[in-house]
Amino acid sequence: MKVSLFSTCLSDILFADVARNTLEILERVGCEVDYPMEQTCCGQPAYNSGYLQEAKASMKQMMKAFRHSEYVVGPSGSCVSMLKEYPHIFAGDPQWEEEAKAFAAKCYEITEFLVDVLDITDLGSTFKGRVTFHSSCHMKRLLGVKEQPKILLRNVKGVELVELPWEEDCCGFGGTFAVKNPVISQEMVSEKSRHVAETQAEYLVGADMGCLMNIGGRMEREGKKVKIIHITEILNTH
């Protein structure tokens, strides 16, 4: 199966290991993976801030970059949910409407792709530790991917998965919200950090680096010892 990796700009620039792990997992399960160098950002920072034209500039670039891909798979529920919105955003645009539909239809979040498309629930991974899982808002509510990451996590040998209290609550990142409304964001992320601490987990696992860097950054600031870890790092073990 031919798959194009969508690294997300965040992982490409800040957390290269996340994209690397995603690539290696896809290759391990037999996919032929390419990485279109023309890809940039899904456009969400501009779109969610109300800058439609600026967002569309980036979105068009993304559609061009993946024009010839069969599947587009990336390690972020939030970024992939943005790609899935393109048909709605380009509705009525004679030049882009059809392309947006075709593009959205081939985009998947990595755990969704593994479980729903490839029908893989056990990657034979081993990871020792007590972990808790933060389900990111866009991944579960907009993309509708809820159980897939947990199914995969439960099948990792050595993992002790404990439930995060109020797991479904937003961590307070919200893209530009974190810097436009820092005071509210701080209260939200501090509450999330408290809930993580309650689980006494060693690792906070997530499928979105946006949320993880927000919660992890706050936990660092508070001197908490919990490490953040993207789910692909756990899955890409043997």
Add this chain to the structure above:
Amino acid sequence: MSIKIGEVPYKERIQKGIKDDFMRQAVSSAQGRFRTGRITQAEELGNWEDWRDLGEEIRTHTLENLDYYLQQLSEQVSRRGGHVFFAETAEEANQYVKDIILKKQAKKVVKAKSMVTEEIGLNKALEEVGAEVVESDLGEWILQLDEDPPSHIVTPALHKNKQQIRETFAKKKGYTGSDTPEELAAFAREQLRQDFLAADVGVTGCNFAIAESGSITLVTNEGNAEMVTALPDTVITVMGMERIVPTWEEMEVLVSLLTRAAVGQKLTSYITALTGARLDEEVDGPEEFHLVVVDNGRSKILGTEFQSALHCIRCAACINACPVYRHIGGHAYNSIYPGPIGAVITPLLEGYEDHKELPYASTLCAACTEACPVKIPLHEHLIRHRQIIVEKNMAPTAEKLMMKGFAAWGSNPSIYNMSAKMAKPALGPWTKDGMIENGPGPLKAWTDVRDFYAPQGQSFRSWFKQRQKDGGSK
């Protein structure tokens, strides 16, 4: 009062909310109860999503045919001896009610809970013509005694705890009892009973008006709407023009969604229905009934991309699900309609100028959209508001410049590539052990609250290029 509560600037309101530990404790525990209740009720029904679909369908159909149903309602109310008045503005609505009060020489007006009368500032208008107005919903009564605006659309005194309520009763009504809820409620009941008996006019809001029968219905847990509609000789119902359903059948669906979504109850203790005035052959009902249908900006929303905001049945499920609301409380929104639905409809009804921060008071986590029993895409409406604020040139200049930069960066792979290469060395001076504690420029607002992760190493694309050079995948 109007929709806007006061003149305190946004940032101060947020600070005030966040520093109010009593309020936050009260809101947080109420949210926990309401959310758990809603989710339990949804699970018990089993097919909650089907119910939501049906709720959405009913609201969409009704709003698409609003003119037809309003006319039908008007005819039915008139046929049953009631008077109907369509008010385009708050002033027109208030004037109509004032005229009745003056004509009746009414001294005392008793009210059942109503958000639309808060919206139009009816109490103040009636006090201007010398009437004493008494709120009979327990939460509203507490707020009226305390001269405090509501902070929630279903439980308006949510921000107060029982100690504060006891103090209010003591100060304003000479209460000497304890702060047990039972004793406080018994005191309120005893006080309000006198008001019900003495009132010349009853004023209610309306949860759902039934077009087919000309009835208005009210949902309460205290039964006060029964008293307001049964005891005074004259009853006036004030309703937002969208608060209508075609028949009792749709009402049954929506009321089931409303009480479940609002507080996790299968039904409220009372559902009050009133159909017109007392006719000659009837034994009960008011001698005179007036229905005031308020537009006040609603018809401007019809036919726009925000039309579904009018589907709202005022259950507050979005408010109870909202993590932002939990931390800042209702008053921080500076609108009698707080939370996600408030952030959507307040700028629509009163304009952006006074409320331009509201669409940004959300992380777009979509907990509101998920909770809404009639499937209003609340977070999408918030994004649309943000777009309009940008279109109206009301966004900050620095943000506009940054977004121009974003467009150039996102649409041009060579600029993007350069940034991917430069990120690590550029952030080098601020980086210590892979973390940035005091970020420069736009990173500052981030690092004021939390650390920022410096780039791990080379960008993924550099690594990938290198790997291809080295012979591709392992």
